[in-house]
Amino acid sequence: MQTLTENKEQLIEYYRQMVLIRLFEERAAQLYTQAHIGGYCHLNVGEEATVVGTLSALGPEDIVFTYYREHGHAIALGSDPAAVMAELCGKQTGLSKGRGGSMHLFDLENRLYGGYGIVGGHLPLAVGAALAIQYRNEKRVVMCLFGEGATNIGAFHEALNLAKVYHLPVLFVCVNNQYAMGSTIKEDSAVPEVWMKACAYDIPAERVDGMDLFAVREASERLVREVRETGEPRFLEADTYRFRGHSMADAGRYRTQDEVRQWQERDPIQTVVRRLEEDGILDPDLRKRLDSAAEEEVERATRFALESPHPDTGHLSDYLYTEDEETTIAN
Amino acid sequence: MQTLTENKEQLIEYYRQMVLIRLFEERAAQLYTQAHIGGYCHLNVGEEATVVGTLSALGPEDIVFTYYREHGHAIALGSDPAAVMAELCGKQTGLSKGRGGSMHLFDLENRLYGGYGIVGGHLPLAVGAALAIQYRNEKRVVMCLFGEGATNIGAFHEALNLAKVYHLPVLFVCVNNQYAMGSTIKEDSAVPEVWMKACAYDIPAERVDGMDLFAVREASERLVREVRETGEPRFLEADTYRFRGHSMADAGRYRTQDEVRQWQERDPIQTVVRRLEEDGILDPDLRKRLDSAAEEEVERATRFALESPHPDTGHLSDYLYTEDEETTIAN
Amino acid sequence: MPTKTYREALNEALREEMHRDPDVFIIGQDVGKFEGAYRVTQGLLAEFGPRRVKDAPISETAITGAGVGAAMLGLRPVVEFMTINFTLVAIDQIVNNAAKIRYMFGGQVSVPMVIRTPGGGGQQLTAQHSQNLEHWYAHVPGLKVVAPSMPADAKGLLKSAIRDNDPVFFLENLALYNTKGDVPDGDYAIPFGKADIKREGTDISLIAHSRSVTLALQAAARLQEDGVSAEVVDIRSLRPLDTETIVASVQKTNRAMTIEEGWPTFGVGSEIVALLMDQAFDYLDAPVKRVGGKEVPMPYAKPLERAAMPSVDDIVNCAREVLA
Amino acid sequence: MPTKTYREALNEALREEMHRDPDVFIIGQDVGKFEGAYRVTQGLLAEFGPRRVKDAPISETAITGAGVGAAMLGLRPVVEFMTINFTLVAIDQIVNNAAKIRYMFGGQVSVPMVIRTPGGGGQQLTAQHSQNLEHWYAHVPGLKVVAPSMPADAKGLLKSAIRDNDPVFFLENLALYNTKGDVPDGDYAIPFGKADIKREGTDISLIAHSRSVTLALQAAARLQEDGVSAEVVDIRSLRPLDTETIVASVQKTNRAMTIEEGWPTFGVGSEIVALLMDQAFDYLDAPVKRVGGKEVPMPYAKPLERAAMPSVDDIVNCAREVLA
């Protein structure tokens, strides 16, 4: 067990974020069953350590490309949970102005460069962003997150190769939650140890326990630093588990209750609590205060989302082309 | 230097094929400059050991998917050089009835399942053919050939992974002729040792000197046997060099005369000659006879090609749909 | 005749064809254990086992290409894409291999495969998951493209698709899976290249395919209230196109409009209009109009999505213009 | 005005824009050392170095996506595809990312990139290398699509494409690269969305884009011999489409036909016909007809290829039918 190098405030902040994400997601699930949220809705429940552990390692100029399972990613990067929830509810006040929904969160200010819906399709974008960073001789890092199922698609192969050939500052993070919908990595990948696939691109790679915030955090921080210093790509696999279905529509018949229970015993939030309590950083009282603050935050977000207006259908064509926008502004 | 296990006739047959391919290609180049051949025309000159060494290892039921640089492949598989040349000239008597041209040779009888023009796009087809073989519980092997440039495209990644995940009898053969048009594998691939890329698919892989017929032949035979016995994929890289341009249109400014000369000193045909002469299998007299037989063969092929008629434009739509064909036959 | 959902009709066609022909097999992501992203393959793994129902990795290019390769050796693969949107990562295999192999190799080999996938919007699945691109495939010689709107057609056309000796792009629609209709039992196959008059009428032809047919039928019912007799022509087969039935309908009604879920510019309706221009010009009492989706990526917010999709109102209003 | 080839005009536009804007860079296979598969980027590596002229592996998906990602950070990538046929392996990046990113993220980011590539047949490059799919891109809201037919347009439109703040699909044509024409020196940019009358006439409008414009001009000359005055409308911009100029031409001539190299079914001409149906119906003295390639994968044999492509004869004959 490595010693915690972060200061108390930081550690508490991680806890706060993880709880916030958990509560946010559970509330989103509720809103989904109440039909305030529609379409696909993929939750981060169970994966909070991979979310907070990776993204907290980034500097203020670094940028993130991620996939459709990204509510937590937005929150961890600093997006207002209210704007996230509003997006999930398709409101004009949402992070993507109600156009993107759950799968397509974008927050320029917090350098969240989008959640994407075509599996693996965003990896090339991350490589391009890193290319722009190199082109301008900047020291920023691009973090690109994706599921283990994405490592089987061609775009993964091409993107990793290009990142290495061009020497680009990307940290590829594979969030291995054991399932791609109903399929396991063992069934789908010739090399089920995902991090080992990086051998084909000569990218240094490692695996970390994705249920352990501190392990994820340590590895991410180190790798982000390496990427920044060398300007070269790195690869991190974080093993975790989604406690809920693939999306809200999933009956989950492809896995046993037993398996789910076993993973739930390693709940990443409980692990953090235990550790922080042991280290005297968290006590039941502080925890209660933090938890109810998070609850209130989610409450506020929900209220904001529900009360916000839908986009006006008169603005259906807004944002299609940049020129139109300018025209609109000029008028 | 391994001992030659083949009998004399076989060894002489390899030589015959290599010479035939060399002369055929040189004649094709001539016909191209005389405008009897058009479009893209990619020659195997310099790569004859990879062609004959791999394909001679196949059994009579095994099948081959290959790429656009495949005149030699057709010839080595037993296609009539006259039908190959006729195809290059766009004649109705051509291997693909004048519809395919240089890049798209197909010979059902000799189990050549096509030359394809989209780089890497035929690898999935080979996997599917192997799937059919497995489905029917047959013991056939699929050989799939491609250039080293193809290993950078997504289809390569997906095809290798699927072949391994499904346990399919494919021998992937990468003909590494050092260039993909003007680009080298060092510039284009994070892992320039192509065979090592198979690590990401847990496919046993090896590299062989593609200028040495006997080495290619030994490795191919062994790997074909392994594929047949295990029903699992294997990967072979054969290093070689194309003595001519990428296609007939290539000025070749991206490489030096010196480099070309150095490789030409290792001409695969000369190597075979030296070895067979040392072993007393070939003598100048026999060689002369073989060479002029090959010359005649090419002469015959050329004459046949030039004298054959073009397809009748009234048959432009033939072969589009299977039903049409049947209708035509029924009438 | 038993009443079944569109989904059940598809499932039945698959099951029956798999019983009929041992060379038919299914391949796709989560078609087996998961029973299909939209449950079309429900029960098939249990019934036929993993040799005939093959779960595959997220590798659409490899899956599709493997289908083509297996078909070249005489099997009859049915490749499932979770949605039509994902065909874009494999379109090269469909267009450059499946469609061209027979022709470019001089007829030496056929590619008897089916690509099944749902298109369409209305589920709040947003920009990358709500497209209608079937006419791209219908543009390509060498392919056949069908798009059933009703459960019976779904069964009958899927059976024909599986028995066809050439590659077939078989378009389903997310919003149709739960719709119900009578479905003939047993060996019911509908030949390709036949449009179907889903409702007879005399005043105007509403020409549509896939889910738009159901909108057209609703619009026709509304128009009836105004005393307008609208004929609903279900294109059903986009390639080959049944020009005869479509033209005959318009020769009778003298007025027409097209309805499609997708973007109209360079869309399905454009081809139908061009066809009518060519073969029914002298019969037209008014210009043929097109109704389709609004020309934006599909937005998420429900009111925007609704506004982006063609509605029964849109159709009725457009019909009135054509009739004016 | 200096006379230049289409290729030189493109090269000049690239060079000038790279001088003007340090954020413009080129990425593609063999664009650098090899100087471009069709030499459009000749000399640029030498002039601008490898930072601005980036050779890339055979990884069209990664290359295109990298262009999109770099554009999202404000650079202006010009992505070269060796031919339009290879865009199929990257079409997901173009359609699902480049075209949609601005809209689906609520306008927070733009994608100022250009995708350049030649289409077309006639070089005996056969089925997988001779396609015309530009209208697939023109179907997609969020993209802009232009297709110059002449060297001056090539220069002027490429400059506008590079300066545009949204993704532009820029179609070149293999058979045009060596064609010559006057090309204005220096800062010559042509706005998008403007069709161009390449030849004025009064009897019939020949509506075409890319290389078909040159065929249309030859046909117009032939028709002139018969005393027919044909107007040649170069569509030039497929999205946005200049409906005004096209409709105005037909309102004047009262007769029209479309010409395209690609397959007409679900093709470019269909959209033009549908437009004229909608906006020029009352002006039409005869149905608008379409001429295009024959509906087969492009065959290799020269006589077959010639028969598969639209010819000046085809156009003249079709025009006579329209005029009959």
Ligand SMILES: Cc1ncc(C[n+]2csc(CCOP(=O)(O)OP(=O)(O)O)c2C)c(N)n1
């Ligand atoms: C190219 C493509 N194919 C299929 C899908 C449908 N799909 C959405 S999510 C998913 C599973 C992805 O699994 P993984 O990458 O492990 O991420 P997870 O959802 O487990 O977080 C699939 C198959 C898609 N979106 N894109």
Ligand SMILES: Cc1ncc(C[n+]2csc(CCOP(=O)(O)OP(=O)(O)O)c2C)c(N)n1
């Ligand atoms: C997807 C795709 N991209 C680009 C091309 C153009 N192209 C044809 S051959 C070639 C080089 C291929 O090199 P390699 O795989 O090493 O085979 P070689 O030609 O050297 O035998 C390229 C880039 C293509 N045909 N397909």
Ligand SMILES: [Mg+2]
């Ligand atoms: Mg997963």
Ligand SMILES: [Mg+2]
């Ligand atoms: Mg090579």
